[in-house]
Structures are given as structure tokens and as C-alpha cells.
Amino acid sequence: MGNPEYVFASTNNVDSTHRVAIPPPQPFVKSMKNMLKETFFPDDPLRQFKNQPPMRKFILGLQYLFPILEWGPRYSFEFFKSDLIAGITIASLAIPQGISYAKLANLPPILGLYSSFVPPLIYAIMGSSRDLAVGTVAVGSLLINSMLSNEVNANENPKLYLHLAFTATFFAGLLEAALGIFRLGFIVDFLSHATIVGFMGGAATVVCLQQLKGILGLDHFTHATDVVSVMRSVFSQTHKWRWESAVLGCCFLFYLLLARHFSKKKPKLFWISAMAPLTSVILGSLLVYLTHAERHGVEVIGHLKKGINPPSIMDLQFGSQYLTATMKTGIVTGIIGLAEGIAVGRSFAMYKNYQIDGNKEMIAFGMMNIVGSCTSCYLTAGPFSRSAVNFNAGCKTAVSNIVMAFAVMITLLFLTPLFHYTPLVVLSSIIIAAMLGLIDYEAAIHLWHIDKFDFVVCMSAYVGVIFGNIEIGLIMAVGLSILRVLLFVARPRTLVLGNIPNSKIYRNVDQYPNTNNVPGVLILEIDAPIYFANASYLRERISRWIDDEEDKLKSSGETNLQYVILDMSAVGNIDTSGISMLDEVEKNTERRGLKLVLANPGAEVMKKMNKSKFLEKIGQEWIFLTVGEAVGTCNYMLHTFKPKRAADESNV
Structure with missing residues (x-):
């Protein structure tokens, strides 16, 4: 199967989708500070000291170390x-x-x-x-x-x-x-x-x-x-x-x-x-x-x-x-x-x-x-x-x-x-x-x-x-x-999503058997952050999902697979191994004549994909806020612009 050539036209259907924003860059020191603060100070114990005079800060400090000083003055005989x-x-x-x-x-x-x-x-x-x-x-x-x-x-x-x-x-x-x-x-x-x-x-x-x-x-x-x-x-x-x-x-x-x-x-x-x-x-x-x-x-x-x-x-x-x-x-x-x-x-x-x-x-x-x-x-x-x-x-x-x-x-x-x-x-x-x-x-x-x-x-x-x-x-x-x-980190779940009838909602097909498949589109959800410990597994698992879907479509004579959508709502973070994995998945789908599409990547994921130039490679127009918008665009492209494939399909 040859590589498809896609033409992205400026139509109302395409322009109506909302683009995923890339967060502004943060200095390394500030980013590290925020990470350490969330790890060790999730309750923000210093918030009560903000904008307080020195004497008040001293009293609040004593009350923090010795809570009896806080509730003691309110103690009553009834208590x-x-x-x-x-x-x-x-x-x-x-x-x-x-x-x-x-x-x-x-x-x-x-x-x-x-x-x-x-x-x-x-x-x-x-x-x-x-x-x-x-x-x-x-x-x-x-x-x-x-x-x-x-x-x-x-x-x-x-x-x-x-x-x-x-x-x-x-x-x-x-x-x-x-x-x-x-x-x-x-x-x-x-x-x-x-x-x-x-x-x-x-x-x-x-x-x-x-x-x-x-x-x-x-x-x-x-x-x-x-x-x-x-x-x-x-x-x-x-x-x-x-x-x-x-x-x-x-x-x-x-x-x-x-x-x-x-x-x-x-x-x-x-x-x-x-x-x-x-x-x-x-x-x-x-x-x-x-x-x-x-x-x-x-x-x-x-x-x-x-x-x-x-x-x-x-x-x-x-x-x-x-x-x-x-x-x-x-x-x-x-x-x-x-x-x-x-x-x-x-x-x-x-x-x-x-x-x-x-x-x-x-x-x-x-x-x-x-x-x-x-x-x-x-x-x-x-x-x-x-x-x-x-x-x-x-x-x-x-x-x-x-x-x-x-x-x-x-x-x-x-x-x-x-x-x-x-x-x-x-x-x-x-x-x-x-x-x-x-x-x-x-x-x-x-x-x-x-x-x-x-x-x-x-x-x-x-x-x-x-x-x-x-x-x-x-x-x-x-x-x-x-x-x-x-095991949760090293072997995260990947789920196939389908469309809930009469809605724009996409859910796990195993949990909702009445969902409908989207012709020509495979929707996968990655249910965990992507790190070095699970990057290789995810790459192989996504490849197997694509193989299984193509075999199923071939045996049933349905529309050929054209798009692979990755729902990244649950991917809170990604490291360099994860970026390399996405790059390899993109190359693999391109060799198969498919287009990789991403839905709802988080701020950290977008920031790292941008710094690694992966956004330029995949094209930011193929990253969407929701699975529904991604599917809508894929359907529009399938019905409006038929991909040009290699003439000889026997090479597949």
C-alpha cells in the first residue's frame, strides 16, 4: 500500500474545529519548582502566610506547629x-x-x-x-x-x-x-x-x-x-x-x-x-x-x-x-x-x-x-x-x-x-x-x-x-x-473506541457493545502517561490493533482503514522515549498508507511534542480537541478528498 497524499482545503467543516493550543514555554527552574511544589506541598501550607504582616506570620507559624494555640482560645467549659x-x-x-x-x-x-x-x-x-x-x-x-x-x-x-x-x-x-x-x-x-x-x-x-x-x-x-x-x-x-x-x-x-x-x-x-x-x-x-x-x-x-x-x-x-x-x-x-x-x-x-x-x-x-x-x-x-x-x-x-x-x-x-x-x-x-x-x-x-x-x-x-x-x-x-x-505503568491499557448511537460520544467498545464503528477509522485510547517503561509495549500494541482492524475489514469487505486516531485524554505526561514511540508509530502508519491523528493531548504532551518538532512532522492540523472533532474531519476527508494510493495494491 503506497503513501496517501492528503489535500487540506479551507472549508467550513475543517475550520470549525478548535485547534489544540501549545502552552507558553516556562523556564526550567520555574517548571521544576512547580513540580516539586505539587509533589511535596500539594496542600500549599504557606498560602495562609501570603500578604500577612510579620507579626501575624509569626503567630500563624506557631499555630501551624502547635495547633492547640489555634483552637485553645476558643475552648469552652462545655467542651x-x-x-x-x-x-x-x-x-x-x-x-x-x-x-x-x-x-x-x-x-x-x-x-x-x-x-x-x-x-x-x-x-x-x-x-x-x-x-x-x-x-x-x-x-x-x-x-x-x-x-x-x-x-x-x-x-x-x-x-x-x-x-x-x-x-x-x-x-x-x-x-x-x-x-x-x-x-x-x-x-x-x-x-x-x-x-x-x-x-x-x-x-x-x-x-x-x-x-x-x-x-x-x-x-x-x-x-x-x-x-x-x-x-x-x-x-x-x-x-x-x-x-x-x-x-x-x-x-x-x-x-x-x-x-x-x-x-x-x-x-x-x-x-x-x-x-x-x-x-x-x-x-x-x-x-x-x-x-x-x-x-x-x-x-x-x-x-x-x-x-x-x-x-x-x-x-x-x-x-x-x-x-x-x-x-x-x-x-x-x-x-x-x-x-x-x-x-x-x-x-x-x-x-x-x-x-x-x-x-x-x-x-x-x-x-x-x-x-x-x-x-x-x-x-x-x-x-x-x-x-x-x-x-x-x-x-x-x-x-x-x-x-x-x-x-x-x-x-x-x-x-x-x-x-x-x-x-x-x-x-x-x-x-x-x-x-x-x-x-x-x-x-x-x-x-x-x-x-x-x-x-x-x-x-x-x-x-x-x-x-x-x-x-x-x-x-x-x-x-x-x-x-x-x-505493571500499571509498564502495561497500560489501550482501548478501541466506538460511537454511541445518536451522539458525538466515543466510548470503549467492550464496555458499550452497542457502539458503532466509524468506517475507515480506528480510534484507540491510551489510558496512562507514556514513559520509557511502557513506550515499547504501546508501540507494539498499537501496531497489533492496526493489524487486527485491517484483517477484520479485509475479511468483511468493508471500507479500507485510512485513519488511526489516538485519544490522549489520559496521557498526563510523556518523556523522550514516549515521543520517539509516537514518531515510530507515525512512520509505521505512513508506511501502511494511513494517517495518524491525535485527540486532546495535554499541555505537557503538547509542549514536548512541539520542542521535539513532532508537531511539524505530523502537522498541527491533525491534532484535535476531541475525538468527535477528529472523526468529523476524517469523515469529511474520506467523503470529499479520496486519497491517492499506489496503483498496484498487490504490493501490500
């Missing part, structure tokens, strides 16, 4: 009444949970109370969420235990293990604050919803299984977190199971689950579930004290010293041989803590119709962990269970965290001796009850129905955690999520 009730309610949950999670991290139980005192005060000053309740989290505690136990045995060298936990918390805070300061929060977005569902479910399963040590009253237990090692450790010691501990644990677990079920049925009675852990601790302690159960195999917490947080800044281990391990632990726990805390904060903000600033949250999380590591605290975040109680209790501002912190302070100063007889089996029951709520099987089923690949990501995280370890599960899930993104 305080609500926050007081919410703070006392979450304190009743924070105290037993804090002790339980510290044991889960293989740390002294008192650290759970320390971590519920200082960090909430920092967050109340710097956080932007009204509903987030700060404290220790089960998954973070498990991560610290599993990752640091590979380096140091907490039973053999508890002091070093404790210092490494403080150091890991410091690095977690440093990472979180840095992500917020340098506006790198989009890194957390690589933890997709499917990844978090699977990871949290796997971690919760492992945590529940590990609590069998406390439920069964075992003294020796594996440090591994995979299900095989845990079950082997459980069933290899059947002769050491203590029925007294098991009965007590099952009774309290049943009580906790019953209280939660009752609160779900009647949301107004949420306080029953919130108070259940504290009442379990009180009842368990009374039972042990009155029956002397500690003499019959029921282990108790023992002595907890009075007093608020002692300083621990001198305990940070920056020069030890374990620095790499603590940094690794801090990075992993910091990212997981951020992902959970920001997701929880955004969820409750959506219910109350207000916005939280993700970067402010990262800075707040980072500062509370940095300060916490210097005041005998370990990793803290925004746990869902505590925040849900705070939300249901009617909190109005972050003052509820301050109330909780003061309640914990009173406990540290005066009430710690009361926890001496608290049985460890009750703490295990509290942890299991909390973790069962993190195994969201309904979300996994929903993923299966909506997106099978997301379900695979979810299950890979779950299986990796329970059969490998925390790091393996996380790496598998994140790796699969990134692989999916790369």
Missing part, C-alpha cells in the same frame, strides 16, 4: 465536660492496655503506664486530630519484641534490651518527624488498604497465639513469631499446662468478648466495653489476693514502683554494636505506627467532617516518640480501640488526651501498689480480646469480591506474618503492591 468524661473513660482502658502491651513487648509493665503519660501530652499540643487517643499499640509492641529479641535476650540481659527499646523508639520518632518536616508522607501510602488489613490480621493472629503462654501458665516459651514455632512450643509442654490459669483466662476472655458484643449491639452503652479491661484487672487482683492463687500457679505482675517517668536520655545506645538493629526496628515500627495512626485519625475526622493534616500528624507522632524515648517510654501511636472509645465517649478536642495523661499520672503516683496482685492471665485475656477485633475477615471477603489482586496482596501479608515473621509479611505485601503499580 471540657465532654473531654473530661472521654479522658477518664479512655484512661480506664489505657491503664490495663498499657501494662498488657508492655508485657507483649517483653518490657517492664510500668513502661506501659509511662508511655500513656508523656506522649499524650505532646500529642495534645502538636496533633491535629480531635479524636485520636495516643498510647502503646499491640502490633508495635510485637514488632519490638520480635525484632529486638533476635539481638538480645530480654530475660538474660533485661537492662540492655530496655535501652535498645528506648533507642528504637527514638529512631522511630526521628523517622516520623523527618517524614513530616520534609513532606515525605506519600511514602506511607505504599502501605495500601489491602496490605494493612492482611498485616494487621496476621499480627493479631500471632499475638493471640503467643498469649497462650499466659493463658496456660507456661514459664518457657519460644521467641519466634511464626505459627509453627508457637504451636510447637505450646504442645511440647502439655505436661506443664496449669488448669487454674487456663480456667481463669477463659472466664475473663469470655467476659471481655461478651462486654464488647453487648456494646456493639447497643452503641450508647460503649462504656461497658471500655470499662471491661479495668474491671477485669480489679476483679482478677481481688480474686488472687483473696484466694492466694499466686501460690497455685497463677503468675502476678508483682511490684510496680511509684513515681512518674524517670529520664532515660542517657540510656540511648547510639554507639553500641546493636545500632543497625535498633535503626531497623525504629524504621519498621515507625512506619507501621504512622500508617495505623493516620488512617485512624482520618477515619474519625471523616465522621465529624473536618480535615487533619497528615504532615502535622507525622511531626506530632515523631516528637512524642523522641520525647518519649528520653522519658522511659517506648513506641506510641494512635491505636484504633482507644480512639474508638474516645470518639464514642463524645470527645471534642485533644484535651481528652490531657485528661487521660493526668489520670495515668495519679495512678503512677499513688495507685501502682494496687496492681501487685494482677494476674498475668488477665493481661493475656485483655490482649486477645483486643486483637480479635483486628482480624477483619469481612474486609478480606470484601477485597475478594471487589479486586482479586488486592485480596492476594492481603493474604500474602497475612500468610507471610503467621508462617514467616513480621518483616517477611510486610515485605511480601509491599513488594506485591509496588509490583502492581509497576
Whole structure:
């Protein structure tokens, strides 16, 4: 097939089309500045500082760093009444949970109370969420235990293990604050919803299984977190199971689950579930004290010293041989803590119709962990269970965290001796009850129905955690999520478009089977930016579409293919490899005796096609604002100016 010669006449039909504009050139520095601004400052945090006097800018700067200065002057007594009730309610949950999670991290139980005192005060000053309740989290505690136990045995060298936990918390805070300061929060977005569902479910399963040590009253237990090692450790010691501990644990677990079920049925009675852990601790302690159960195999917490947080800044281990391990632990726990805390904060903000600033949250999380590591605290975040109680209790501002912190302070100063007889089996029951709520099987089923690949990501995280370890599960899930993104980039969709009857609308023929083909015209939509990673694939895919269309027309005896229209509405950007691909496609269509036509290329695409001289080659008159205009012109040319083709069609 020879090359066609087209004559473009000045007719009303052709002139009525609107030409695609080429954006004015921008200096490289300005273009780069705009790109970086959109990447790192999409919310334009400096817009409120524009056209403001210096003093006002200083005040706005302080309010940006410390949101309490913004809403504090408007705080009312009505708000305080609500926050007081919410703070006392979450304190009743924070105290037993804090002790339980510290044991889960293989740390002294008192650290759970320390971590519920200082960090909430920092967050109340710097956080932007009204509903987030700060404290220790089960998954973070498990991560610290599993990752640091590979380096140091907490039973053999508890002091070093404790210092490494403080150091890991410091690095977690440093990472979180840095992500917020340098506006790198989009890194957390690589933890997709499917990844978090699977990871949290796997971690919760492992945590529940590990609590069998406390439920069964075992003294020796594996440090591994995979299900095989845990079950082997459980069933290899059947002769050491203590029925007294098991009965007590099952009774309290049943009580906790019953209280939660009752609160779900009647949301107004949420306080029953919130108070259940504290009442379990009180009842368990009374039972042990009155029956002397500690003499019959029921282990108790023992002595907890009075007093608020002692300083621990001198305990940070920056020069030890374990620095790499603590940094690794801090990075992993910091990212997981951020992902959970920001997701929880955004969820409750959506219910109350207000916005939280993700970067402010990262800075707040980072500062509370940095300060916490210097005041005998370990990793803290925004746990869902505590925040849900705070939300249901009617909190109005972050003052509820301050109330909780003061309640914990009173406990540290005066009430710690009361926890001496608290049985460890009750703490295990509290942890299991909390973790069962993190195994969201309904979300996994929903993923299966909506997106099978997301379900695979979810299950890979779950299986990796329970059969490998925390790091393996996380790496598998994140790796699969990134692989999916790369596949989207490397293998974008190309769609054949047809005309919706009685309209000038063109849509995917697979989605709308009733569309009509345009005789002599093949319309293709490219559904992604064109980069080096997908340029070769797109070139080959477009060539195959042309081959398939010509074969179909030849077999049906319809009008020969004359035009190939590329709808570039979804092509937001293009690189030099993409320009080269379009150049090759144009040459290929010309060799076939076809004309390449472009529809609705974006500003960046037009700018780069102009600079590369591709516009001169294809002819700017063959670039249209819409597919409808492109088809109209092609139809006009087909009916008015018949292309001159080579006389000998047998050479095709």
C-alpha cells in the first residue's frame, strides 16, 4: 500500500474545529519548582502566610506547629465536660492496655503506664486530630519484641534490651518527624488498604497465639513469631499446662468478648466495653489476693514502683554494636505506627467532617516518640480501640488526651501498689480480646469480591506474618503492591473506541457493545502517561490493533482503514522515549498508507511534542480537541478528498 497524499482545503467543516493550543514555554527552574511544589506541598501550607504582616506570620507559624494555640482560645467549659468524661473513660482502658502491651513487648509493665503519660501530652499540643487517643499499640509492641529479641535476650540481659527499646523508639520518632518536616508522607501510602488489613490480621493472629503462654501458665516459651514455632512450643509442654490459669483466662476472655458484643449491639452503652479491661484487672487482683492463687500457679505482675517517668536520655545506645538493629526496628515500627495512626485519625475526622493534616500528624507522632524515648517510654501511636472509645465517649478536642495523661499520672503516683496482685492471665485475656477485633475477615471477603489482586496482596501479608515473621509479611505485601503499580505503568491499557448511537460520544467498545464503528477509522485510547517503561509495549500494541482492524475489514469487505486516531485524554505526561514511540508509530502508519491523528493531548504532551518538532512532522492540523472533532474531519476527508494510493495494491 503506497503513501496517501492528503489535500487540506479551507472549508467550513475543517475550520470549525478548535485547534489544540501549545502552552507558553516556562523556564526550567520555574517548571521544576512547580513540580516539586505539587509533589511535596500539594496542600500549599504557606498560602495562609501570603500578604500577612510579620507579626501575624509569626503567630500563624506557631499555630501551624502547635495547633492547640489555634483552637485553645476558643475552648469552652462545655467542651471540657465532654473531654473530661472521654479522658477518664479512655484512661480506664489505657491503664490495663498499657501494662498488657508492655508485657507483649517483653518490657517492664510500668513502661506501659509511662508511655500513656508523656506522649499524650505532646500529642495534645502538636496533633491535629480531635479524636485520636495516643498510647502503646499491640502490633508495635510485637514488632519490638520480635525484632529486638533476635539481638538480645530480654530475660538474660533485661537492662540492655530496655535501652535498645528506648533507642528504637527514638529512631522511630526521628523517622516520623523527618517524614513530616520534609513532606515525605506519600511514602506511607505504599502501605495500601489491602496490605494493612492482611498485616494487621496476621499480627493479631500471632499475638493471640503467643498469649497462650499466659493463658496456660507456661514459664518457657519460644521467641519466634511464626505459627509453627508457637504451636510447637505450646504442645511440647502439655505436661506443664496449669488448669487454674487456663480456667481463669477463659472466664475473663469470655467476659471481655461478651462486654464488647453487648456494646456493639447497643452503641450508647460503649462504656461497658471500655470499662471491661479495668474491671477485669480489679476483679482478677481481688480474686488472687483473696484466694492466694499466686501460690497455685497463677503468675502476678508483682511490684510496680511509684513515681512518674524517670529520664532515660542517657540510656540511648547510639554507639553500641546493636545500632543497625535498633535503626531497623525504629524504621519498621515507625512506619507501621504512622500508617495505623493516620488512617485512624482520618477515619474519625471523616465522621465529624473536618480535615487533619497528615504532615502535622507525622511531626506530632515523631516528637512524642523522641520525647518519649528520653522519658522511659517506648513506641506510641494512635491505636484504633482507644480512639474508638474516645470518639464514642463524645470527645471534642485533644484535651481528652490531657485528661487521660493526668489520670495515668495519679495512678503512677499513688495507685501502682494496687496492681501487685494482677494476674498475668488477665493481661493475656485483655490482649486477645483486643486483637480479635483486628482480624477483619469481612474486609478480606470484601477485597475478594471487589479486586482479586488486592485480596492476594492481603493474604500474602497475612500468610507471610503467621508462617514467616513480621518483616517477611510486610515485605511480601509491599513488594506485591509496588509490583502492581509497576505493571500499571509498564502495561497500560489501550482501548478501541466506538460511537454511541445518536451522539458525538466515543466510548470503549467492550464496555458499550452497542457502539458503532466509524468506517475507515480506528480510534484507540491510551489510558496512562507514556514513559520509557511502557513506550515499547504501546508501540507494539498499537501496531497489533492496526493489524487486527485491517484483517477484520479485509475479511468483511468493508471500507479500507485510512485513519488511526489516538485519544490522549489520559496521557498526563510523556518523556523522550514516549515521543520517539509516537514518531515510530507515525512512520509505521505512513508506511501502511494511513494517517495518524491525535485527540486532546495535554499541555505537557503538547509542549514536548512541539520542542521535539513532532508537531511539524505530523502537522498541527491533525491534532484535535476531541475525538468527535477528529472523526468529523476524517469523515469529511474520506467523503470529499479520496486519497491517492499506489496503483498496484498487490504490493501490500
